[in-house]
Amino acid sequence: MTIYQVALVAVVLLPAVGAGVVAVFPARLDRAARITGTAFAAVTLLPIILLPFARQAGWTAYTASPGALRPWTEVDVSWVPALHLDFHLGVDGVSYPLVALTGLLTVLCAAYSLKGPGRALIALLLVLEAGIAGTFLSFDLILFFLFFEVVLLPMYAVIAGWGGDDRRRAARKFVLYTLFGSVFLLLGVVTVAVSAGTADLRELTGGAGLDRTTQYAAFTLLAIAFAVKAPLWPLHTWLPDAHTQAPTVGSVILAGVLLKMGTYGLIRVAVGVTPQGAEKAAPVLGILAAAAIVAGSLICLRQTELKRLIAYSSVGHMGFVLLGIATLTTTGLQAALIGNVAHGLITGLLFFLAGAIKDRAHTGELADLGGLRETAPRLAGVLGFAAIASLGLPGLAGFWGEAFAVVAAIQRGGGLWTTLAVLAAIGGALTAAYFLRLLRRVTHGPAAAPVSPVIAGREWLAWAPLAALILAVGLAPALVTGALP
Amino acid sequence: MTAQSVDHVSLLPLYAAAGTAVLVLLADLFFGRRVVLGALTAGGIATAVCAIVVGGSRAGTFCAPGGGACSWVPSPLAAVAAVVFAGLTVGVLGLSIPSLRLGTAPTGEFCFLLASSMTGGVVVGYAGDLITLIVGVETLTLPLYLLVGLRRFAPGEKVSTAPASASITFFLISVVSTAIALLGAALNYAATGALHLDRLLNATGPFAPVADAGVALLVIGLAFKVAAVPLHAWAPATYEGAPLPVAAYLSTASKLGGVLALAAIVARLDAAALTAVLAVLTMTVGNLVALRQTRMVRLLAWSSIAQAGYILAALALGAPGVAPAAAYAVFFVVLELIAFAVVVALRPPGADGGPLLAYRGAGRRSPWLGASLVLAFAGLAGLPPGLAGLFAKVTVVDALIDNNHGWLAGVVALNAVIGLAYYVRASALLYATPERVGIAVADPALLEAATHPRLPVSRAVGAVVVAASLVAVALGFAPQVLFDALG
Amino acid sequence: MHAVIPYVIAALLFALGVYGVLRRRNAILVLMAVELMLNAVNLILVAADASIKSTLSGVQPEAWAYPAPEPKAGAIFALFVIVIAAAEVGVGLAIVLQYYRLRRAVVLDEVPLHEHEEQEAR
Amino acid sequence: MIVALIPGVPLLLGLIGLLLPPGDGERRRPAATLGIVGAAAALLVTLGLLLFAHKPVEASTHWVTLGSVELTFGFSAGMAALYVALAVAVVALCVQIYSVAYLHDDPRYAPYAAQVSLFTGAMLLVVTSSDLIGTLIGWEVMGACSYLLIGHDRRLPEAPAAAVKAFLVTRVGDVGFLLGVALLIVDAGTSRIAALLAHDYSTGTLTAALLLILAGVAGKSAQFPLHTWLPDAMAGPTPISALIHAATMVAAGVYLVFRLYPLFDRSPAALAVLGVMAAVTILLGALSATAQDDLKRVLAWSTVSQIGYMTGALAVGSPAAALFHLLTHAAFKALLFLAAGAVIHAVGTNYLSRMGGLREHMPVTFWSFAVGLGALAGVPPLAGFWSKENVLTAAAHATEGGETAPVWVAWVVWLAALLAVLITAWYATRLLLCAFFGISRAHGPDGPDWEIGFDDARYTAPATPHDPPGAMRWPILLLAVPAALLGLAAYAPGFRTALELDDPHLDVAIVLPLVLLAAGAGAAWWLWRAVPGVDPAEALGPARHVFANGFHLDTLQDRAVVRPVRALAKVVTATDERVVDAAVEGTGTGTTGAGEVLAMAHRVPLPTAAVAVLAGALLLGAVAVWFGGVA
Incomplete structure (x- = not known):
């Protein structure tokens, strides 16, 4: 052995x-x-x-x-x-x-x-x-x-x-x-x-x-x-x-x-x-994945609770991963793998932050939050980073999985897959919409509940590696797909 | 007519079991309670040892002239069953010791009846013809009628008629079922002339309907024993009324006996459609009704009805389903014994199962017992950490799919989801935090500790819990041992 | 035909037993109805012994499929059934007595299957 | 790999800057240092390359392979790119220095400076990347930075909304951009721009991809x-407006089309769309600028219009003119915004209706403004005149045919551009007159009011407006130089070859725009003189309202896009809750209900149970006899 x-x-x-x-x-x-x-x-x-x-x-x-x-x-x-x-x-x-x-x-x-x-x-x-x-x-x-x-x-x-x-x-x-x-x-x-x-x-x-x-x-x-x-x-x-x-921690592990x-x-x-089965069912899977992306994003636009919003965002993000898989192209599968890891890192961080916010403000209702960048600027900063990473900003981890799921769908070609790619891309824009809405409610605006700006050591310990990895994977996706061509 | 040559070695398990009963009777006459208990324990162990020594590959005995058909047939399944019966008997004895010590039942009689029942169980496993089978089943069941109602009340204790009601319910329905089973056997015999299991064959020709009806009645009659729906009405009431250890025995040993008897029939005669219908009804109704139970023993009763459904599903395959069904049954009885043992440990001696709410927070007060019960419930639900239960489910599903009964496998698996709902509810209750009371209490945990004292666990009961848990864990990690023993 | 009458009687007996079980409220009488059912079984077994040979050899074209009928097996089975019946009656009477001692009645209507649930419903 | 330093240094310093603790006073120094050093380093490297590199610089390395798509991580900088980078770096440096003073009391200065660095670095990445994915990264990071910076102001309720809008609208365009890029990449199997330009695309794919990319361009470059x-x-701090309008963000779209021009040159359809878009944008922007009361909004609409000139030049086949205009525009628009910042800093309001007579108090600002507006309007010999002239010449030339774009597109662009000269002159003059001439109307009855401006609660307006402090003044003066003189660079051969610009030739064709210019300016001046102290925009009559609201396109966008999406979201959420989830919950309650019903059915006394059991047995027996034999 x-x-x-x-x-x-x-x-x-x-x-x-x-x-x-x-x-x-x-x-x-x-x-x-x-x-x-x-x-x-x-x-x-x-x-x-x-x-x-x-x-x-x-x-x-x-x-x-x-x-x-x-x-x-x-x-x-x-x-x-x-x-x-x-x-x-x-x-x-x-x-x-x-x-x-x-x-x-x-x-x-x-x-x-x-x-x-x-x-x-x-x-x-x-x-x-x-x-x-x-x-x-x-x-x-x-x-x-x-x-x-x-x-x-x-x-x-x-x-x-x-x-x-x-x-x-x-x-x-x-x-x-x-x-x-x-x-x-x-x-x-x-x-x-x-x-x-x-x-x-x-x-x-x-x-x-x-x-x-x-x-x-x-x-x-x-x-x-x-x-x-x-x-x-x-x-x-x-x-x-x-x-x-x-x-x-449950949310982190669950989503991560x-x-x-x-x-x-x-x-x-x-x-x-069962590759033959997959080939046969790919269109169905792809359609559902695109539906998940769009529906997840649209539903997120209506959410009023922080963790629930992040949870629904997972539906959309996993939709991208599934779209990548559904294309059955190597590009798509690799995009799915990166997307998997990226979502784990980003949503993990987001849930840590949501937990931190709920611990401090004692509420997760978006309506009751606000002005976090005044009261707890660092927390707001990390939240902004995580949210921007989550909406698929290029250069951060979330980008590769989502963009290349779309690329893979286009690569697959044909009317159906092209439509799915378009839908997925639109879903990406909607993702930005709801994350910006989240940021606007939570970090901008007048300060609502008094929130302690002090960030405990254990919190930094939990956030820092994730944030660093989000950036690292974003800059070097080869960390996930392997360094060798 | 020449005298039959009898192979006494292969009869050793029977001798041991029956001898135990006699020994217990004698010990009760001449010695004290301890000796009786010791005798039954030793007898049980001896029976298991004999069954292992005899093994499953010896030739049968009490054979009909002309060879082939024997009435006493050692088989791997029989050996395993005998060991399990012996183990269950000793286990149930362990569970009864606190209440016996309290005097809720006469020790000698209790032990004798238990030993007799064990003897019946052993016979069912080895039975080679219908007569032996039915006699075995009856021997297994008859003492139980009495055991269910065998409850003495201390002077001043509130007299409950529950045990007597349970006993009469069990008895009446069981007797009717026996009559039906016997009618079935008789009709089958009338149409085909076969009594030995080896000679049982599906009938053709003009008498086939009679034979088919016979088989159906036989299966239905025996399905009473495993409490298959719609022949199950007795079970919850009986379990509830019976003393806890006896209920444990009913839901394990008695059920195992029923499974063995059914397996003997369906392995040779075609009752696939009937058994499949029974299986679907049993697991679905069992699980659904279990969802709404508020008393622990009733919950266990209904859940064990559902579990019987899974076994019946495997039996619907006929001969190929016997081994998976037996494997499932063995995994099941071990887990069920844990569950009952923990319930006994958590309740005062002689008490009934009580409402589910009585178990609130019990897992936090007694972590080990709680862990065992969770292990048992998880196993019954078919989830890790109850690996034994998981393998049991996989075994059944594997067999069903292997024999093109995918739909039945689907029903089994879906029912597992319903099952999980109540197992998880009961398990969660064990760890629930103290209920809020109307008056302001500084520390609800303290109040709870005061109102729910942690009861001392009798050494015997503890030993049963530990032993059964160890067996479950061991089977979980090495299920192949069981499969090898059965095959 | 040769074996019709015993079978018909057996069927009637069994039906009578079933009827008794269903209609009687007295536990003792129910017990007796069960005895009727068991006796019907006995009748079939004994009658089958007599007719089994003709059943198999006379009608069955591929008789080779069945081994020779087991001699007097039915009668032996019937003996065991009688023993079982006796044991059941013994045990049954004991149980009924115990029940009677506690409740001063042997009426089955009063035997509930759901005793405790009502109390819990509160 | 020295090119990598151009975007790399600002990006890296920006990231480091983000980690700095936000704070006041002395703690601002590291943040300010990082910001200025980042921009200065990019400037120095660019200058060095411009002076010493004689051929395009390239460097690339393998990045990652995703299936059949190979991505490289690379930089390349031709001379044109270096000039654009130079402009970006200069503007960024000015903005960084300017901001130190402008946000002197802002407690969130540190992240601000870092975000400006990131913004600069991202734009430089777009300029220098030799790989489309690299471009995409810079492109989107810019979007994010613009979001963060526009939303910087904490006292403005509209700032977060404006920030969200900026990001979202550009992001909608980026949907197309991403898809277009994906199409290009998938067809070519690589994302290296050089390889893409050389790849032989089918007409359909190319047109589709380019049109999709144009959507992204429209978003980023604020095209109709x-x-x-x-x-x-404009809700963002004024230096940010300068940065966005002059060098980054809006320039990115134009630069991208320039970078991919060989592809566009093969697709008349794409160029036609671009041309129409440009023409509409030129007029839309110019007309909307005429009626704004907000100083910065006038400038903002003028940017829309001027970017239209650039895209128009691209459409009519003259990327050089576009780039030239981009550079001059960068200079004068940065100047204008920084000067506008000085004005706002001094008077505490954005509204022209509250300004007036500032010329005496703020001579430096006034003359800078005058130069900037002159360049904007195209007054010779200021920078804007030369570049705009180039655009007009190119359009006029294209109307004779021979370019890729259809002739009618050239006509449309040319006419729109000419007309816009008139309007631009009008509103530039109006702006100058309203702000710097006439009587002072600085304060309302309650003193200065701070509707829009900068995030500084502790700032107290001076008693009389005056020129800004040095850190703000010097960048303005510095930018005034190129705003005035950059046009003459067209005579410098090195610059001309770098941009592949035609020789400047002033012929009779320049008369027409000059006449229009004079007419526009004269009209504004005449109106101002006729009724002194009244905004010339009053003369627009009912059209003023339409122009002021940008032709109500915001409302249209709200009705046509935002509300339907919201409604759709509502429907989808309701479906999710009432159908999908309800089905799940329904299964649960249904099962429990079935359990309850069955449990009820079992609460029967023994005899009934016995009947039921026997009936069940009978039924099963029947089932077995009827069906069992078959099975």
Whole structure:
């Protein structure tokens, strides 16, 4: 077992063990438990940093053809042969940025919670990290499903335990709706595994061993599952409620990486395993993605609550990612990958900021906020930065995914895709509209509630890396797609 | 007629189980309570050991002349079932110890009945013909009628008729179901002349309708045992009225017995349509009604009805569905036992399950018990961290899709969503913060601690919780062990 | 025909039993109705023993599909059913007695299936 | 890679500046230093390249490959680009220095200075980038900076709205820009401008792409119909107006068309659209400028009109004339705005109706204004005269045919441009007269009032208006030089070759515009003399209202775009809540309801239950017998 394989397993195992350790700390050692949990999250970054050194060749541009899946390193241990389940982990250029993002956001959230509401939250964050990283690293379909499910209950607990006033309902909606999506994932995954006789993604990628009909059926099932998670309009309504009610760190993880499980799954599993199905369904997916972009933006124009607005903005942004995937061109898929990471960084930052604003002003209603640049200029500055990044300003991370989703749609050509590109571009303009409306309400205007301008160290700690990465990815998108041509 | 040669070795599990019953009876006559309990525990363990020693590959015994059809057939499934029955018996005994100590039931009788029931369960697993099967099922069930109603009230304690009502409900409906099952077996016999399971075949020709009706009645009669909808009305009332440990036994061992009996039938006779209808009805109605339950045991009862639906879905496949159904049943009984064990631990000895609201905040007061219950609920819902439950669901769905029953797999999976709704509600309640009271209270947590004292957990109950949880975790991480044992 | 009469009687008996179970409110009488049903089963089993050979060999064209009928299996089954019935009656009477002791009645209308829910509704 | 320094230094210093703590007094010094150093460094590098580089400078490196599209990160600067960069850097430097004094008490000066740096850097990136994606980055960063800077003023309720409008309207244009760029890139497989210019596009693709790009150009350069943001953008601090109007932002569109001109030259349709757009814009801007009461709005509308001249020149096939006018315009418009800032600083209002008689108190400002307005109107020999003359000549030349654009387009542009000479002269004269001549009307009954201006609550207006302090005066004087003399640069061969400008030849054709100029100016003066102290704009009669409101195009835009979008948003939100989400919630409540109904059904006594159970058994048995045999 090479050091890289150890690292691969450690990425999943360390947070899980950390969660266990934090959970058994007695209540009076609460602070020690929280520090321990954060330390575990931080230590998990080490194997994550180690992983890219494992690659021999390039950063693999992703294609859905047989044999295209060439992991940098992998671990394959038989687990439950009766269910085609192997403990098969691997990492490549598609999954690595997301794993790194997961690790980063978890550390930031854990550190952010050091002065927060208890050790159980940190334990749950670690479980979430294990589940999400496991999903990204799974090279076995059943294992993928298993990890996909791991995050459900912890996320429910995070929302229901630390959320806002209406948290119960929101958490229930989240967990039931996403489980509803998982139903389709289960059926799809098992259909594929049963038809192909294996659940190994390396063998399955490219649609090997699946006939056309099976691919159609499986893609439909898988696409619905991932569309719920991503979420794709009109399967998105769990998202605003969950985001509005979730605590800050919950929203960050939810928007930052949890949604990415849907898009990642779409790229790796749905498109990867059932390419013929994807080809057939691409127009539908594209239309829905464009609808998500436009509808998400329009709905955002009417939102009156800060976190709800940001939540709906996710619908629009993930629409761009899905549009990129739907084109099925390499450009589109790579745009989707960058868009994934960018959205994770930007929306993560936005939710941190929304949390900071709500903590200070004790309200998230746009009507009750205002004049933030007078009362808390730095907070307003970072918020402005995040908002401008989110509306896709070139030079910042958000640009690449959105612009090149449009480019990919044009590349695909034909009346339909050109129309979709136009709609998406218009959606981009609308995105600017609602973010400017947000800024105008929150930062401009007369100062409303008295807001403390002091920004705590933990807040800087959480914001600074994200802001720096937004700029870095914006200037050098190769950070996500790989440095090599 | 020559004397049959009997392979006593393969009968060892039966001897052990039946011997346990006799031993318990004797011990009750001559020794104190401790010895009785010890005898039953030892007997249970002995039965499990015997079943493992005999294994699943020995030839059958009590065979009809001409070879082939035997009445006692060791099989991997039978061995696993015997071990599970023994384990459940010991577990339920552990759960009953606090209330037995309190004297709510006569120890000797209680233990004897439990041992008898275990014997019946073992017989069902090994049964090779319809007679043995039905006798086994009856042996499993008959003592339970009594156990359900076996409740002594201390002087001064408020006398409740609930156990007696539960007992009579269970008894009457169960007896009717037995009659129906027997009628089915008789009609089938009349049309095909087959009693040995190996000789059961689908009928053709003019008597086929009679045989079909027989099979249907047989399946319906046995479906009573697993509380399949629409033959389920007894279950919630009975669980609710029965003492908690007995309810645990009803929803685990008794259900497992029903599953085994059904599996024996549907594996050989075609009852796919009927079983599929039963499955869909059972899981849907079970889950829907469970949504509205406000009492813990009723919630568990309805949820276990729904779970039976998933098992029936696998059984609708016929022979290929037996192994998945059995696997599911084993995962299920382990998780269900945890759930009941935690409920017993959280309630005062001899109390009933109580309303759900009584569990508010229990997970914060007793973190370990709370964690176990969450593990059980998550598993029953089919989600991690209850990996055992997840694998159970995957097993069933895998089998259904593999055998072109995708639609049924879809129904199963969708029902899991409804199921999660109430499991998650119950789990969340465990960690809910204290309810606001009308009067101003400085610290609601203190008030809650005062009004909801943390009850001491009996060592036996704790041991059951720990053991069952460990088994669930182990099965979660190594489900292949079970699949290997069943295959 | 040879075996019609026993079957018809059995059917009538069973139906009578079912009717009794459904209509009777007295637990003892319900128990007896169940006994009727079980006896109907016995009748079928014993009658089947007598007619099974002709059923299989006379009518069945591909008789090879069925092994030779098991000798007197029905009668043996009937014996077991009688035992089961006896056990059930024994247990049943015990339960009914216990119920009677507590409620001074054996009327089944009073047996609720939903006792506790009403209290909770408050 | 030295070219990269031109945009790189201001951008980097701008980013660093954003991190500085905002504050007063001594803490402003680092911010001011960063801002001035950034602009000065860009200026020096540009000057160095202009003096020592003899051929176009290029440098590029591989950036990222996205599928089949390869992006490079590169810079190139031909001589023309360097001249534009020079103009940008000079204006930016002036604005930075000027702002130190203009915003001397503003607590948010630090982010302001940093944003100006970023703005400058972004414009320089547009100028020097050799890659369309780089251009796009600069293009959009400018938009964002304009948003931030226009919204800078915290005491103006309309400032945030104006900022949003500026960003959004340009962003709407950018939808087209992005799509056009995407079309170009996808077809060519690269985003290097040189490769794009050499690529052989089909007519359809090219026309579509260029028309889409024109939408972006219209947005950025405030061309009809996307010009509406520019007058409102006057809510920003005056130095920012100078920056936006003179060198950055509005110039970017013109420069982009110039940069891509080889492509435009292949598409008559695109040029025709551009020409019509230019003609409409020239007249629209000029006419609207006649009736404004707000000093800055007059200048703003004049910018709209002057940019129209540039796009008109492009349309009629003379990018050189366009660029020349861009440079002279940069000089005189920067001068005008900075001088206007001085006026506003002195009198505390933007409104011409409150000004008057400033000539005596503010001689420096007056003469700067006079030079600026003269250049704007095209009075010889000031800068504007030469460049405008070039545009008119080019248009007249194109009316004879032989250019890519259709002849009728050349006619339209030429006529519009001529007519606008008259109007420009009129409103320039009016502006000068109203502000600097006549009696002083500085204060209303309640003293100075601060409707629009600069973000400085602690500023107290002087008792009598006077010329601004040195930090504001010197930039004005510095800019007056090119505003007066840049036109003569057309005689400098180096400059001419760099812009590929024709030799200046003054023939009889200049008489016509000069007559028009004289007529316009004379008319204004006559009106002023006829009824002293009354705004000549009164003479416009009922048209004044229309002109003052920019032909009500704002209202039209509101009715045709903003309200429908809002209504659509309302409908979509309602649909989302009442249909999509309601379906989800409905499923939930429906399931729970079904559960309740079923639970109710189970609350029956034992005998009923027994009947039900047996009935169920019977039913199932029947099902099994009827269907089971088949299955």
